[in-house]
Amino acid sequence: MASLSSTQRLVVSIAVLASFVTFLDGTVVNVALPAISEELGGGISTQQWVVDAYLITLSALILLAGSLSDAYGRVLIMRIGLIAFGVASVAVAAAPDPLVLIIARAAQGAAGALLVPSSLALITATMRGPVQAHAIGVWTAFTTAAQLVGPLMGGLFVDFLTWRLVFLINVLPIAVNLFLLGRLRLPEHPRGAKVDWFSGILCAAGLGALVFALIEQPRLGWSSPAIWLPLVGGITMLAGFLLRQARVPHPLMPLDMFRVRNFGWGNLATLFIYAALSLNGFVVVVYLQQGAGLGATEAGLASLPITILMILLSSRAGAWAGKYGPRIFMTVGPILMGLGALLLLTVGIEFNYWWQVLPSMLVMGLGLSITVAPLTAAILGSIDESRSGIASAVNNAVSRVAGLLVVAMISTIVGGMLDLAGFHSAAIVTAVLMIAGGLVSWIGIRRNPVEADAAEVGA
Template identity: 35%
Template sequence: MRPRPVWLVVLATALPMFMATLDNLVVTGALPVIRTELGGSLETLQWVVNAYTLAFATLLLTASGLGDRIGRRRVFVGGIVLFTAASAAAALSTDATTLILARAVQGVGAAAVMPLSLTLLAAAVPPARRALAIGIWGGVSGLGVAVGPLVGGAVVDGLAWQWIFWLNVPFGVLAVPLALVVLRESRGPDRRLDPLGLLLSAVGVLAVVYTVVRADAEGWGSARTIGGLVLGAALLVGFTAWQRRAAAPLLPLRLFRSRGFSAANATAVGFSFGMFGAVFLLAQFLQVVQGLSPFEAGLRTMPWTLAPMVVAPIAGILTGRVGPRPLVAAGMVLQAGALAWLAAVTTVDVSYGTLVPPFLLAGVGMGLTFAPIATAVITGVSDADHGKASGANSTLRELGVALGVAVLTAVFTANGSYAGGQAFVDGLVPAVWIAAGVVAVGAVGALFLPGRRPTPVAVEPPVVPVPA
């Protein structure tokens, strides 16, 4: 079979990613409208966001493992179908409970799309053009980040909130046949399921993410928070121990012998924690403190959100020439500097012109980070392990996002509040300083990424457990 054009492969794998990214961001901006029309408490409506996040983060590793066993394209397409159907159900919801259930199902579909998108892309593109393809894929996927605040703002400013979900339906209808025609089916070397590994990983991640999401409301020192974190940690330690013994492990621990894989994941956690935790608060600053409408705030963040679309494809091209290390390190340094800049200049009456340079710097840094990290994750392991590697990376990044939002919100709450502009800034500034520090630590981790030609980890036979 003749190889498909790179642009067509990128479109087939990135379009579903665009749907999932766009939908997650626009819902946050549309919550006020949804609350007005459907009713419900503020805590109930928070679950419109949290239901998606929990299902998504919990099942990423499970979905990639199932893809290795029963077919990556099959699970990927199934995820698109599920996400599209759940989007229609969300648009038709007449109460908050139904909407929350639909959002949870969307999260399940997105969990099948996210890790397998990169795996299928890597399998369909020759190694010589893989870095370029991943760069374009990152730019297209980043479009959801760029237009998400704008679409969400337009909804809040007067459009029917149902359209944030109806928009997914035509994308899904196009994405399914495109994936079936363009992408080839592939599987991992392990065809047997690891049911205990699936259970331990899913419940462990669920316990950690749920506890972190609820920690700000429950209190970080409360018995529920401590108990939830201890339970999640115990389950994940049990998962790690089982993976050493499993005949067909869901996540072979030998992958972490790859310096590129380990360093890329550590850097990705720092990136997700710092940047997305800070964005969560900074996006609110423009509305709460400066009185802008959601749409106006979305427009003003464009220097930040559009830059990755331009920079990511360029970074993808350069990755094949210079390797991921200098690009990711530079990107993380730019992002840490941008956050420190924002923390230093943010006041109640700061002018928009003062914010544009650090916004742009942060966007360029994100563009330099997206594609090279994805490249480092899969080129540091064998082709047969791409699905497992991508699933692990996606899971760790989502844990970083959840931790970043929760921890930085706790810092914000300890130092400020929503009581007024100055109170908001008093909480925002220390939180952004901490975000800058975490991203700076991630920049140090990026120095351990491989050079231009990372060596894949050799595939070793699985260790069969010996009965006691």
């Protein structure tokens, strides 16, 4: 971080910690799902809801949070989000039954929605060009590591303590970040409270209804009114949301941003790549416990090679993308991850982690390391600083919606049961989604003019 000023280093630290708690909590739950199901009851449907209740509010409200960040100031919104996230985490840990747990998880997601766009917006508002790419690389390394180390930490808590403590892991980073926020002296210029609350309600209700239909469909069937009515209602509300964005003066998701080449194509690539990451993260951790018979800690350790590679390479990949442009990295990285997913087809009835899973983790870790920082820099670097909050929110919303929908469809993807055949089906779908993300990047991504100019000056 030698190229960053002291204020910029503080900004990156705050952004990392704020996003860390959100991403950690989004993934740490996967390894705890079997233990939660065993104690509180419920099968794969309850497990899906524990994950998706968080993602529904995070995905839907992150757009609203992006507007709030620009309207009221990033530091204020982040401070509110941190406090609310801590309170919701305690409620999750104390949940006596699945319903309370799911409601508390939804509250966590709502609080998390306030954190991610405001954290990245702090970076994009204070840095540009190669410095911004380097900072985003650092942010990516640590926040993605949070997503990947989550299963390991969760496994240790599940095996040796209790799954309930898994949700209190973030208390310390929340406290530290509140302290750092008090030290940050950053001039902000809030634009006023012009926030489209009705659009936020349409988006949240539409996603919730759609996800309900997708999760419960294997149990009730498409012909059930309890399925097709929410499905039609959800699609209608989401269509209304998009139509409203084209007409209101201050939209939550300004559609004109998608006319910016890297922003539009980059978000399409994000949709494919993060759907694949969410599918793989859910299926691998749960199958290794329920199918391969590993303990929670062992299942969490399975993804450790990805974490190590992310920490070692992400910052460097961000700097490379600032120098050479993001297109090649966003193409090669997802295709590598797709090949890594196909290596999981070697998993058989006679399970061996070292020969059947580790090669996949190494290849996927390499691909992920060279993808995420260039992807983030390409998308956010293409949008003017004055709209950095909403740009960050839109990109994060796309990634969370991708994960939300694919988790809702897991029962369909695996054929109703996460056995060996279902695991192989999920690996194939993961590979197809990853390769699609790489091809979309090759077709659509170009170098941002600001990055090109900065690179020429640096040369």
